[in-house]
Amino acid sequence: MSVRCIYCHHMCELEPGKTGYCGTRMLRNGQSVSLNYGEITSLALDPIEKKPLALFHSGSYILSLGSWGCNMRCPWCQNESISRDRVRSVSVTPEEIVQRALELRPQGNIGIAYTYNEPLISYEFIQDTAAAAHEAGLKNVLVTNGMGTPELLSELLEHIDALNIDLKTIVPEQYERIGGDLDTVLENIEEASYCAHVEVTTLVVPGFNDNPDEMAKLARTLAEIDPEIPLHVTRFFPAAEMRTTPPTPVQTVYRLADIARKYLRYVFVGNC
Ligand code: SF4
Structure with missing residues (x-):
C-alpha cells in the first residue's frame, strides 16, 4: 500500500x-521516514554573513551542517555534489552536534545552521537537534528553498530563530520548471516572518530571472509581506547543467538590486 x-x-x-522526488524519504512501517537522519556531508564554522544573514547577530559565527538530497531541480545548483545523489556521510546524533556547537562558543559560535542541501526534507533531525540546541541556549538558523509544507514548518518555527529563504523567481511557471511552487514559498516567508528573523535570497541566473520587470514585481511582492525583510540579490556562477553559462554580469546584479531598493529597505548584493 x-x-x-x-x-x-x-x-x-x-x-x-x-x-520520493527528493530521494531521501521512503515508506517504512506505513510512514514517510527520512533516510538521511543525522547523515552529515558537511560541517563548518561559518561567518553568519555567509548564510547569508546580514541583520542577525552580525560578526558572529555559526556551526553549519548539511546532509544530502533536495526537493527541487535547479539546473544551476551551486551544491550539486550533495543535492542530487546519496553521497558519503558521517552519522551524528543531535546531542553530538549540540555538544560540538557548545565547544565552539569561545570562537564566536552562536548556534547551529541547517544548510548546504535542503534541510526541510530532514525534518525530524532538525526538529530534534533544534529543540536540544534551544535547551542548551544556542540559536537555530534554517537556510531553505522554502518548499516545506507550511503546516509542518509552522511547528518547526518554535525552535528556529532565523531563516534565509530562497525566492528564486516571481513567475509561477518558472518555479514549476525547477520543481518548486511560488505560492508555497510566499506563504512560508510570510508565516516565518511573524515569529522569526527572515531574510530572502534571489540568485540572479542569466535568462531565468534577470528581467528588470520581474525583479520589480518580486520586490513589490516581498514588500507587501513586509518591506523590512532584507533581500540578498546574488550573482550566479557556472555550475551543474549550466557549467558553460558565463557568470551573471556584476552590473546586472547591481541594476536589479537598485530596482529592488525602490520597494525594500534592506537590499544586499552577493558574490560580486
Ligand atoms: S519530502 Fe517532498 S519530495 Fe521528498 S518524498 Fe516527501 S513530498 Fe516527496
Missing part, C-alpha cells in the same frame, strides 16, 4: 521500496 508524504509541496505518493 502506498502512503502520501506530507513533508513538502510535491506530496509524493510513496510506494513500498521507493523514495
Whole structure:
C-alpha cells in the first residue's frame, strides 16, 4: 500500500521500496521516514554573513551542517555534489552536534545552521537537534528553498530563530520548471516572518530571472509581506547543467538590486 508524504509541496505518493522526488524519504512501517537522519556531508564554522544573514547577530559565527538530497531541480545548483545523489556521510546524533556547537562558543559560535542541501526534507533531525540546541541556549538558523509544507514548518518555527529563504523567481511557471511552487514559498516567508528573523535570497541566473520587470514585481511582492525583510540579490556562477553559462554580469546584479531598493529597505548584493 502506498502512503502520501506530507513533508513538502510535491506530496509524493510513496510506494513500498521507493523514495520520493527528493530521494531521501521512503515508506517504512506505513510512514514517510527520512533516510538521511543525522547523515552529515558537511560541517563548518561559518561567518553568519555567509548564510547569508546580514541583520542577525552580525560578526558572529555559526556551526553549519548539511546532509544530502533536495526537493527541487535547479539546473544551476551551486551544491550539486550533495543535492542530487546519496553521497558519503558521517552519522551524528543531535546531542553530538549540540555538544560540538557548545565547544565552539569561545570562537564566536552562536548556534547551529541547517544548510548546504535542503534541510526541510530532514525534518525530524532538525526538529530534534533544534529543540536540544534551544535547551542548551544556542540559536537555530534554517537556510531553505522554502518548499516545506507550511503546516509542518509552522511547528518547526518554535525552535528556529532565523531563516534565509530562497525566492528564486516571481513567475509561477518558472518555479514549476525547477520543481518548486511560488505560492508555497510566499506563504512560508510570510508565516516565518511573524515569529522569526527572515531574510530572502534571489540568485540572479542569466535568462531565468534577470528581467528588470520581474525583479520589480518580486520586490513589490516581498514588500507587501513586509518591506523590512532584507533581500540578498546574488550573482550566479557556472555550475551543474549550466557549467558553460558565463557568470551573471556584476552590473546586472547591481541594476536589479537598485530596482529592488525602490520597494525594500534592506537590499544586499552577493558574490560580486
Ligand atoms: S519530502 Fe521528498 S518524498 Fe516527501 S513530498 Fe517532498 S519530495 Fe516527496
